[in-house]
Amino acid sequence: MIKSxxxxxxxxxxxxxxxxxxxxxxxxxxxxxxxxSDELSVVNRNRFIQKTIYLGGYYLKFGDDVxxxxxxxxxxxxxxxxxxxxxxxxxxxxxxFRLSKxxxxxxxxxxxxxxxxVLRKYTIQTNLQQKYKIIKKIGEGSQLQVFKIRxxxxxxxxxxxIYDKLKLQNSPAFLELVKRxxxxxxxxxHKNLIRLLETFESANHLYVVEELVEGGTLESKLQSTTxxxxxxxxxxxxxxxGLQEMHKKGLIHGDVNLKAIGFKxxxxxxxxxxxxYSKVMSINAARNSTKKMMSQxxxxxxxxxxxxDLQQLGIILIRLLTGHQYNQYNLPSQLDxxxxxxxxxxxxxxxxxxxxxxxxxxxxxxxxxxxTPLEVLKNDIFKKQIExxxxxxxxxxxxEIRRQSVQSENEDESMEIRSRVNTLPNIQERKSDSRSLSxxxxxxxxxxxKISKFNRIDxxxxxxxxxxxxxxxxxxxxxxxxxxxxxxxxxx
Numbered sequence: 001m002i003k004s005x006x007x008x009x010x011x012x013x014x015x016x017x018x019x020x021x022x023x024x025x026x027x028x029x030x031x032x033x034x035x036x037s038d039e040l041s042v043v044n045r046n047r048f049i050q051k052t053i054y055l056g057g058y059y060l061k062f063g064d065d066v067x068x069x070x071x072x073x074x075x076x077x078x079x080x081x082x083x084x085x086x087x088x089x090x091x092x093x094x095x096x097f098r099l100s101k102x103x104x105x106x107x108x109x110x111x112x113x114x115x116x117x118v119l120r121k122y123t124i125q126t127n128l129q130q131k132y133k134i135i136k137k138i139g140e141g142s143q144l145q146v147f148k149i150r151x152x153x154x155x156x157x158x159x160x161x162i163y164d165k166l167k168l169q170n171s172p173a174f175l176e177l178v179k180r181x182x183x184x185x186x187x188x189x190h191k192n193l194i195r196l197l198e199t200f201e202s203a204n205h206l207y208v209v210e211e212l213v214e215g216g217t218l219e220s221k222l223q224s225t226t227x228x229x230x231x232x233x234x235x236x237x238x239x240x241x242g243l244q245e246m247h248k249k250g251l252i253h254g255d256v257n258l259k260a261i262g263f264k265x266x267x268x269x270x271x272x273x274x275x276x277y278s279k280v281m282s283i284n285a286a287r288n289s290t291k292k293m294m295s296q297x298x299x300x301x302x303x304x305x306x307x308x309d310l311q312q313l314g315i316i317l318i319r320l321l322t323g324h325q326y327n328q329y330n331l332p333s334q335l336d337x338x339x340x341x342x343x344x345x346x347x348x349x350x351x352x353x354x355x356x357x358x359x360x361x362x363x364x365x366x367x368x369x370x371x372t373p374l375e376v377l378k379n380d381i382f383k384k385q386i387e388x389x390x391x392x393x394x395x396x397x398x399x400e401i402r403r404q405s406v407q408s409e410n411e412d413e414s415m416e417i418r419s420r421v422n423t424l425p426n427i428q429e430r431k432s433d434s435r436s437l438s439x440x441x442x443x444x445x446x447x448x449x450k451i452s453k454f455n456r457i458d459x460x461x462x463x464x465x466x467x468x469x470x471x472x473x474x475x476x477x478x479x480x481x482x483x484x485x486x487x488x489x490x491x492x
Contacts, residue, residue, distance in 0.1 A: 012083065012203070013102050014101055015201055016169070016175070017124070017178075017199075017201075017206070018080075018101065021101075021102055023077070024075050024076065024077065024104075025078050027074065027076055028059055028078075032056035032059055032061075033056050034054040034056035034061070035056055036053075036055040036056075036115060037052060037053065037055070038052070038053060039052050039053075040052075040053050040108050040111075040112070041096075041109040041110050042107065042108055043107040048092070048109070053115075055115065055119075058079050058080050058122045059076055059078060060077040060099075061074060061075070061076055061077075062076070062106065077099065077106065079119055079123055080122045080186075081122075081123070082100065083098075083099070083100045083126065084098070084116070084119055084123035084125050085125070087107060089109055092109065094109040095109065096108050096109035097112050097115065097119065099119075099123070120197075120198040121198060122186055123198075123199070125198060125201075127200070128207050128209075131151065131153070132151055132160070132209070133149060134148075134160075135157075136148050138159065143163065143164070143171070144161050144162060145161075145162045146160070146162070147160050147162065149209070157214075158209050158211060158212050159210050159211070159213070160209050160210070161207070161210065162205055162207055163205060163206040163208075164204065164205060165201075165204055165205060165206055168206065181280075182208060184280050188245065188246075190241070190245040191273070192238050192241045192245065192272060192274060193245055193246070193273055194210055194211055194213070194275060196208065197210060211264060211273075213263065213264050213273065214264065214265065214266055215263025215266040215267075215271060216263060217258060217259050217260075217261060217262045217263075217275070218235070218258045218261040219258035221263070222258065222319075227320055229351075231269060233382070234269060235261070235269070235320065236313065236316075236317055236354070238269075238272040239256070239272065239274065239313055240376055241377070242272075242273065243256070243274070243309050243313070243373040244372065244373040246280070247373055247374070251283065252280065252283055252309060252366065253279070253280055253309050254279035254281055254309070255278070256274075256309050256312035256316070258316060258319070259275070260274060260275050260276045261273075261274065308361050309373075310357070310361040310366060310373065310376065311358060311359060314358030314359040315359075317355065317358060350380045350381035351381060353381075354376070354379050354381055357375075357379065358376065
């Protein structure tokens, strides 16, 4: 039960993510491996009944042991998008949880802490503001807003995607995309993939709480950071780990690029994770579509609607090594040019093999069981010890390198001159056609300014006494000859 803006109570009976009106379902047509089982108290017609509850994946089985009771008497719940609520029974002083949909409910009491930790990933809650404090907006799109939030109990920082339910209802295609991405993220529990933590819903909005990505994307890192070969190999390895986890779930990413590789921490290379799941597809669905397209032509190697995750990662590897961006659909014909550019005689054999493994696996080969990210991870280049942490602090940016080089050239300048020069106004803002000091300043405005010999202080001159009148410093005045345009003298 929640309240709207006019403080009238609103009862949410079914989530916007849920399509089926059924609460209890038939036995799922799949093999379920139960991860939780316990004997808990269930309320049935205002009476407490001890029942054994099983939870496997997102299926909850309500009933006795299958060896004792027949299958007909078992009941199953698909807990996805059911409303989850913590409840308290005043008569027994027990805490529990309630699963509900369309005015049907199941109340369970007992030691339910582990159960709630698993259920909150698949269910819908309604108490976002009780649990989280919204800090600031960190992103925005045409259909959603992203905020940075803090867990009030643990202090953990997360991100929440906020969707307008009215816009979702008016755009069925976008609603299906949101449902699909939530379903995909709920399957992941890997450090190189974004974890969905829990979902909330109100009368007007849908809230999806995920891990916070504060380190930016690989594309933004390339603008300010230089990576050595050891770091590049580590980036490829972590990306392959994320792709392998998706492959185990029967999924293909479909959009591996510089923007789809992010960092949860700003200074930790080991926090790499894959982003953007809008083009994720099922391997089985891809195989079925491949068979249909194979009946129309012999190969998918020229198909521009599908690309291999490994080929896309190979393009990123070339970009990190050489700075060149290649077209993924012409890679087989450009492989000789890539080899000549990298000059394989001077790099390791393992790196050459790695590039061939990535670039030559097209979309059709990706669907086979032998061309997986796990096979690529067996390359000897990934068996070497790598130190990934604090890569931004260890490997300085280009601007920092330039600043240090200029500072080393000016070590003979006195501290007095350097400190007083830094108080000069920004000369680049002056609009003058003359040859001023701005022509002698480095393009990077962060570099220390150089002083001409006309403004250098004579070290042999005695400083003025405290009682004498101080003369205005020439450091704050430009030489007159530099302020006037150059005039050619007339020769008589």
